[in-house]
Amino acid sequence: MTLHLCSLLQLPTGSTVSIHKIEGINPILRRRLADLGVLEGVRIRLKGKGPFLGPITLECNGQLFAIRRKEASRIEVNLA
Amino acid sequence: MSAIALVGNPNTGKTSLFNTLTASYEYVGNWAGVTVEKKIGSLKNGAGKLIDLPGIYSLHPLSRDEGVAAQYLIEESPEALINIVDASQLERNLLLTLQLLEYGKPTVLGLNMIDVATARGIHVNSEVLQDRLGIPVLPLVARTGKGCKEILSLLGQSADIPPVRFKLHYGEIAEAAITSIELELQPMKDLPNHRWIALQLMEQNPVVLDFLKSRMDIRKLVKLGDACQSELQRKNLALTLPQWLRSVRMDYIRSLCLEVLDRADQKPHNLTERLDALLTHRFWGLPLFIFIMYALFKTTFDWVGGPLSDLVDGLISGPISEGANSLLGFLGASNFTHALIVDGIIAGVGGVIVFVPQIFILFLIISFLEDSGYMARVCLxxxxxxxxxxxxGKAFIPFIIGFGCNVPAIMAARSIEQPKDRMLTTLLMPLMSCSARLPVYALFAAVFFPERQAFAVLSMYVLGIVFALILCKIFSWLLFKNESSVFMIELPPYRMPQIKTLSRSTWEKGKGFLRKAGTIILAGSVIIWLVSYAGPGGFDVAMDDSYLAKFGGLIAPLLAPLGFGTWQAGSTLVPGFLAKEVVVSTMNIIYHAPDTTGLENQISQVFTPLSAISFMIFILLYIPCLATVGVIKKETNSWKWTFFSMGYCLVLAYTVSFLVFQSGKLFGWS
Structure with missing residues (x-):
């Protein structure tokens, strides 16, 4: 299987992908994401981008949540 | 008396269930982190105490409210647990459930929001779930009370809840470590389930680590965990031990969900999708938020609250005052009693009661926002x-709650993960204009800006936020060296708040205001009237010769550069520290005003529009009230920060009022 990797932030709104790697994220945030089941291998959907370069909205396991773009850029996803 | 604890993920309806199962009422809302403290209530059927805990995702706490829940489970020993799970989010919720089952106490699983799940086409087979986990599973709708009777009757015989036999196998390597740790724990008394302790220890749960550290030497235990971790790494099974335990649990949950969940007809959240497309729109989102806030104030002051307040005012100044007058005359009351009741109590307390309708409307709208799910979007x-x-952005929920009252708002800051963010939110809270300050604005706006009341009052709130943001930048830079902050917020599905919840939640917020009217405002009014009635020359002196005037006169020169250097204005500020409402009570007493119109006339003679603005700004900023000071001390656990919050407010209020008044004068306004 070939991997098409890019950061979560580069995706167009509305796309669903699977998480390849979460790296270099603040440990508190990483724990919070894990609490919501946002882990490597999980499907995630980019719902929307907030105003003034604000947070982006994501959906994972049916749960909606928002994180900042800086952090989203450190989530590497697999387009395939 | 047996104690039963409610445990579950944030925003799954624990407090709603708590309110239904007990006769008490606690704060509910639609965001993660409403409950930040342990709450205790008595079960309606007298079967024992129910303990409501803050929501947690795992037993490993990140924020302070989560620490409360983890601490409770290890230090106290409930007879049974009710684990509330969100039926539409089963997978995520079960991760906590497994850890609770390992805790080993009899547990009931409350499958809440079964209506939401069904509406979304998610079907949960509760019989299979019950069978696999080996504990009673009850479908519930806590908001409407469906299924609560069954829970209550089950808890009626809490001894009958079967003990938990659930045991997850973590693989040979981890199981060997668990067994050796359990062996080490053997001699210890009064510990919760040893297997649970061992597992939490291996997950490096800080609460469990600290608890054990205080009772024994844990170095050996930690070594056992480390050895297990290297073994797992050597076999390429996992990078860390906590990760391994988590993945075993996740695998189990996944296979369980395959059996239990039927998601064939799953639909997206249609309402939530559509509302979010609008309310969090990248261009329209913010203007809409500002519009909603404007509508909030417009309703409170112009559309609904204002006219209602006028009605109450008419009632107090008309039938009530006159009735009291004639009754006192009929009873032959002395001049002193007569004056105390009419000029002191009715003027002082009545002057604040007039604003009850406006305050309740404000609380009603805030309750609506809280219950709808919009609060989380505002943070976003x-x-x-x-x-x-x-x-x-998470600080915005406490800030909006602060518009009602700063005290619960500071408590709400507990759900913010980073200590620095929590501290900043707490310190800045006094700048959020609470409902107690509202009577002052309402009074002055009615006198000087009758056409634009809502706008004038809204500007005060906006001013508070603007200063909070500016000071936030300064404090963050000076005191916290710009330490970076993190942000993540769960966005719950929107829902239509129920009338029952709304009325209850509005009443609970407003009750405090009424209670204050009967206690601190009443007492304040009596004392202020007394010191205005008595003076160095004896009783019943002219107001200008009273103790109050002498005292206010001491402060007045300090206030002269701000435009309100009269003893009258000065003497309102000190009692205002006890409760901000007393500022208006004091004015009513000082100006001997029979009704609001009378008071407005008096004020229009003493203040100019410019000095009125300066006074309103001063009241907005000058000091957190006594109750807020108390809660700041409690939450920061430091007198230094508490005095800091009082000090910066005073300096800020003086500076801003000074600049506004003096520059206004330069421009020739007065």
Missing amino acids: LMDSTMERMGLN
């Missing part, structure tokens, strides 16, 4: 602004 919209100021 405000985050980029807040980030620039060194804080995060």
Whole structure:
């Protein structure tokens, strides 16, 4: 299987992908994401981008949540 | 008396269930982190105590409210647990359930929001779930009370809840470590389930680690865990031990969900999708938020609250005052009693009661926002602004609650993960204009800006936020060296608040105001009237010769550069520290005003529009009230920060009022 990797932030709104790697994220945030089941291998959907370069909205396991773009850029996803 | 604890993920309806199962009422809302403290109530059927705990995702706490829940489970020993799970989010919720089952106490699983799940086409087979986990599973709708009777009757015989036999196998390597740790724990008394302790220890749960550290030497235990971890790494099974335990649990949950969940007809959240497309729109989101806030104030002052307040005012100044007058005359009351009741109590307390309708309307709208799910979206919209100021968007929920009262708002800051963000939110809270300050604005706006009352009052709130943001930047830079903040917020599905919840939640907020009217405002009014009635020359002196005037006269020169250097204005500020409402009570007493119109006339003679603005700003900023000071001390656990919050407010209020008044004068306004 070939991997098409890019950061979560580069995706167009509305796309669903699977998480390849979460790296270099603040440990508190990483724990919070894990609490919501946002882990490597999980499907995630980019719902929307907030105003003034604000947070982006994501959906994972049916749960909606928002994180900042800086952090989203450190989530590497697999387009395939 | 047996104790039963409610445990579950944030925003799954624990407090709603708590309110139904007990006769008490606690704060509910639609965001993660409403409950930040342990709450205790008595079960309606007298079967024992029910303990409501803050929501947690795992037993490993990140924020302070989560620490409360983890601490409770290890230090106290409930007879049974009710684990509330969100039926539409089963997978995520079960991760906590497994850890609770390992805790080993009899447990009931409350499958809540079964209506939401069904509406979304998610079907949960509760019989299979019950069978696999080996504990009673009860479908529930806590908001409407469906299924609560069954829970209550089950708890009626809490001894009958079967003990938990659930045991997850973590693989040979981990199981060997668990067994050796359990062996080490053997001699210890009064510990919760040893297997649970061992597992939490291996997950490096800080609460469990600290608890054990205080009772024994844990180095050996930690070594056992480390050895297990290297073994797992050597076999390429996992990078860390906590990760391994988690993945075993996740695998189990996944296979369980395959059996239990039928998601064939799953639909997206249609309402939530559509509302979010509008309310969190990248261009329209913020203007809509500002519009909603404007509508909030417009309703409170112009559309509904204002006219209602006028009705109450008519009632107090008319039938009630006159009735009291004639009754006192009929009873032959002395001049002193007569004056005390009419000029002191009715003027002082009545002057504040007039604002009850406006305050209740404000609380009603805030309750609506809280229960709808919009609060979390506000955090999202405000985050980029807040980030620039060194804080995060999550602080906005406490800020909006602060518009009602600063005390619960400071408590609400507990759900913010980073200590620095929590501290900043707490310190800045006094700048959020609470409902107690509202009578002052309402009074002055009615006198000087009758056409634009809502706008004038809204500007005060906006001013408070603007100063909070500016100071946030400064404090973050000076005191916290711009330490970065993190932001993540769960966005719950929107829902239509129920009338029952709304009326209850409005009443609970407003009750405090009424209670204050009967206690601190009443007492304040009597004392202020007394010191205005008595003076160095004896009783019944002219107001200008009273003790109150002498005292106010001491402060007045300090206030002269701000435009309100009269003893009358000066003497309102000190009692205002006890409760901000007393500022208006004091004015009513000082100006001997029979009704609001009378008071407005008096005020229009003493203040100019410019000095009125300066006074309103001063009241907005000058000091957190006594109750707020108390809660700041409690939450920061430091007198230094408490005095700091009082000090910066005073300096800020003086500076801003001074600048506004003096520059206004330069421009020739007065």
